Amino acid sequence: MTAGAQVILRTVQRIYDAAMEPEEWPQCLDAVRDLVGGSHAVFTMNGLDGVQLSTCSRMDARQHGDRCDQILHSDFWAEQMQRFPAGAARTQSSLVPVQDYERTDFYQQLIRPIGGGLAAVAVPWRGSSGWSAVRICRPLDERDFGAEELNRLQALVPHLAKAGKLNRRLAGIDPRATGALAAIDALGLGLILLNRHGRPVYRSERAEAVIAERDGLLADAYGLATTLPAQTRALHQAIAAAMLLAGGPDTADDALSHAAAVMLRIPVSRRPPNGPLILTVIPAPTPDRGTVPGEPGAVAVLISDPDRRCRIDTAGLAGAYGLTRRESDLAALIASGLGPAEAAESLGISVGTARHYLKQVFEKTETHRQAELVRLLLHSFAAPDLGAATER
Structure with missing residues (x-):
């Protein structure tokens, strides 16, 4: 793998980190700015009710945070972004001639003071519920962005689109669910949430620590396992049963007739002298449960360490x-x-x-x-x- 490809991969990782932790967006934009080559970068996500997230790269925000906020909330910004095609990286000058842009109040009052003027622009996604935009900027007296720099930004566009949508989805989670996750962490339990395909979509801090020890419980992006085949089979059977129950009455009539909720406990052996971990596998129905008949639901796996x-x-x-x-x-x-x-x-x-x-x-x-x-x-x-x- 070339050094350039490694830098792109690290930047992509920063993008997904920001999707999960919104406070990481400035650091993420630092990486995007450095990869494409600019003085600063700005990013916004907009919904039907206006701007939902706006942020600038950290270097710029330290000196011009208020001005960045004005830029990203301005009507001129929104109108300008509507002119760019979704999913494609373009230079601003390809749509708005530099001479025309230089004469606008928007440039003179907001952009010029922060050292902007030229920009590589992308609208990662645009739909009926909103849109997102990213701009990497340079002062007007420097050279414009070239094909190689636009290609680097283009490589990030699909990841920015996915990260933005994920960020919106996480922001819409019921606060009661967020509080429940915090409560589980406070009790010292590990928690892993699996999607309907059995793949982990959330791992609490305690769960990460248990997995990092590689003593009994193993996990990757594709699922969970244990160090003993028999216990792995038992765990997978418990997950399958919980998924069936989480799917609702359309998929689990017989099972639901025996129990309103199921708690399946699986002991997971560890290296001596450690005692076994206890995994509790329970259905974790989502708010839209049952909208897809016959489809299993999500599952929560709680991790308890009796030795802790x-x-x-x-x-x-x-x-x-x-x-x-x-x-x-x-x-x-x-x-x-x-x-x-x-x-x-x-x-x-x-x-x-x-x-x-x-x-x-x-x-x-x-x-x-x-x-x-x-x-x-x-x-x-x-x-x-x-x-x-x-x-x-």
């Missing part, structure tokens, strides 16, 4: 039940598996004082035995330890 330490949110526990700091600290130690004597030693108090604190905890939490207390704490106040799995 949990900590107790002592501040939350104290606030919920009116415990003192010492009482909540003692309760957390009991939940971690220590007895009263060991907890007392850890806190630097006598066993008698620890038992007194524990009695107060029982009264305030309305529990009567250590087992009840531990169950309450693990169910309601457990949070993932920022450290790794338990020492062995």
Whole structure:
């Protein structure tokens, strides 16, 4: 692979990174600007209600962020972009003569102060719901963009189109779903979402960490597997069953008659001394479920590591039940598996004082035995330890 091809591939990767994380767009545009060869780059996505995303390359935004925003929200910009054919990289001068452009208020007031004037332009996509545009700019006194530079931009156009549409789709996700993903991360669970073809479309930070270890669970762009063939077969069977259920009554009448929801748990062996991961495979119906009869739906795979330490949110526990700091600290130690004597030693108090604190905890939490207390704490106040799995 040539060096030029490698640069294009890295830029394409930046484009898809920006699709998933909108704050990465300025960095992405830095890469586009450098690849095509300009002083700055601007990008916009527009919908029926106006501009949905507008951004400039980072170098330009530091000095001229407000002016960039005015440019991308201006009627002149929108009207000018309508003149360019979708999917093709062109020079601005091929549609608007430089002399005419130089006389416009748009150029004099907004473009000239940021060092623009010449531009390589592309409209990656245009449809009934909106359009997107990218411009790589140079000062008017430099040479215009040539064929080789336009070819580089042209190579990026289909990826900018896909990334823009993906960005719009992600922005439209129900906020409740986004909150659910955040909650799952907060609980220290790994989450992998599979599309109807069984391919991963989302992997949480914890899931990425588990996969990176390559110990038991394996994943790539095409699906999931384990290091043991029998467990891989069981996992694939569970995914297939969950897909059938996610498809709705038209595709899973018999299955749905036995259960309103299915939770299939698959143990995944790891190298000793690590215990198995527990994968929970559940249907993840989408809002448009059932619009394609006979088509299976999506699936969520939750990853639990029983060996991974949990900590107790002592501040939350104290606030919920009116415990003192010492009482909540003692309760957390009991939940971690220590007895009263060991907890007392850890806190630097006598066993008698620890038992007194524990009695107060029982009264305030309305529990009567250590087992009840531990169950309450693990169910309601457990949070993932920022450290790794338990020492062995």
